[in-house]
Amino acid sequence: MNNAQLNELKTRYVASGAASPATQFAERAENALIWDADGNRIIDFAGGIGVLNVGHRHPKVVQAVKDQLDKVMHTCQTVMPYEGYVKVAEKLSQLTPVRGHGKVMLANSGAEALENAVKVARAATGRDNVICFTGGYHGRTFMTMAMNGKVAPYATDFGSMPGNVFRAPYPVPYHGVSEEDALNGLKMTLKTDANPRDTAAIVLEPVLGEGGFYAASTSFLEAVREICDEHGILLIVDEVQSGFGRTGKLFAIEHSGVEPDIITMAKSMADGMPISAVVGTDKVMDASGGNSLGGTYTGSPVSCAATLAVLEVFEEEKILEKSQALGDKLGERFAKWQQDFACVDNVRHLGAMAAFDVVADKTKHTPDAELTGALCKKAREKGLVLLSCGLYGNTIRFLMPVTIEDDILQEGLDIIEACLKELSHA
Incomplete structure (x- = not known):
């Protein structure tokens, strides 16, 4: 046609x-x-x-997908696990700069990764509040629409959003928001809206994606890490768009040396196959009960094969x-x-x-x-x-x-x- x-x-x-x-x-x-x-x-x-x-249809990734199709397409990993899932988890644990030993759950999309990161943070802290930033984008599910720092077109027509999500300014000096302004705004949010003892996580993109490709400075990221440590708040870094080599590092947060508690990733992780991941410190990731994380298609065997091939391409090329x-x-x-x-x-x-x-x-x-x-x-x-x-x-x-x-x-x-x-x- x-x-x-x-x-x-x-x-x-x-x-x-x-x-x-x-x-x-x-x-x-x-x-x-x-x-x-x-x-x-x-x-x-x-x-x-x-x-x-x-790139579109990288030969190594295409071959890995074809080879996997000859073996197993789907079992639901919570029913019958398979090698690809645990091999991807092993690789991401080794490569992702979270604090301490990393553990991994796989999902289908960036939004789903963010949803699960919030679930994990709430389970690990026993707290509800989440603080995000102006200009941030985290997805199109209801929780992530609430987390987005931009209303149109993502949430305009869909009524009330989930609560316990609060906002702080993202530093964009070009548009009049200095690093000092942003940090003061975050501290004010913690003082007036989101009580620190009730706040599970601060979620940020090290480089705004949909918000305009503005990178946060190392000093800002270090300051946010210090604020999180002061109050026992988890730092979640959203690398869905900035991860997997876009910035010259595997993850953009590596430019700063700051270690988050949780990192989310998706997009270029599997060169077009649907997969995402939540990688976090082991104690944090193990906080929720058995069978509390997952889904029918999460960590598909075919997408896992593509991810492993992508990681080989990163090294070889x-x-x-x-x-x-x-x-x-x-x-x-x-x-x-x-x-x-x-x-x-x-x-x-x-x-x-x-x-x-x-x-x-x-x-x-x-x-x-x-x-x-x-x-x-x-x-x-x-x-x-x-x-x-x-x-x-x-x-x-x-x-x-x-x-x-x-x-x-x-x-x-x-x-x-x-x-x-x-x-x-x-």
Whole structure:
């Protein structure tokens, strides 16, 4: 079927809240390229929203999935466990920088990982409150919608959210929130809204994902760790978007040296197969009773096989080094754009987790969401998938595969530059 026929079916049968606004349908993909149902070639700078750090259909991952399909597809690991689950747990325990010996539970999605992290924190502390941050994004389930630091479009139409979730400011100096402001805000939240003795966890992204790709400083993360230790609060770090090599480390929190009590991860963990994980200190992870964590599909044998293959690819192909090199290339090009275009400002990257802001006024840092949308639209028309994000909808984020070929990377960046030139003269 072609794009037009598929769009007709989409309009007729897919719920509007779940339907993609895109009119092109993926037919096949390889590394950083997608071909649509009409045969058009498209460069992918979105990576399935950060899921494809080792590229579409990495051969080693595809082979691992095929091999697993010949063995076991599903048993429900709580009924009949299998090697893949415990091998993934072993690897993640060894690689994840939590305090002490790490233990692992596997789930299906980032949101599900966050839900379970909160469950574990409450069981371990006997407390209810959870503190999150403005601009944070943790998922689309009810608990994670309550935790999100942005209402639209995730929670706008769905009524009351779960309680005992409180908010503190995330440090974004570019938008007038200094590190000192953020820490004072967190302390005020603990003083006025969330009594420390009733607070189970503070949950944060070391680099905001949907919130705009703003990285927290090491000193801020250290200060939050100290506050948690002072009050017996668990520190949960959400690495769903920033993890698995996006920032040049396996996990972004490693740049700071801060050790959380729990880390959540998903997205690029299995190169497109659905899986997530909660990794935490053993005493914390063992706090709840038997059969209290899990689900029918959690830690699927096929997804576990993909995860183990991804970890092998990281070692064999030096993905972390490639991420750092990709980030340097992006940063260099962004700096040029910031000089050349009045609308490009606040260029930044941590490894290959890179972004810039689209503004109407650089002096006032005035967001321009309309121009941001126009840039993404024009890029799509020229054969490039580009994503925006941010609390103000004016951040262009880059999540292309870390394995992208250099000529494809440059072709995509040239498309953006051409779009910027056209829009600046419009």
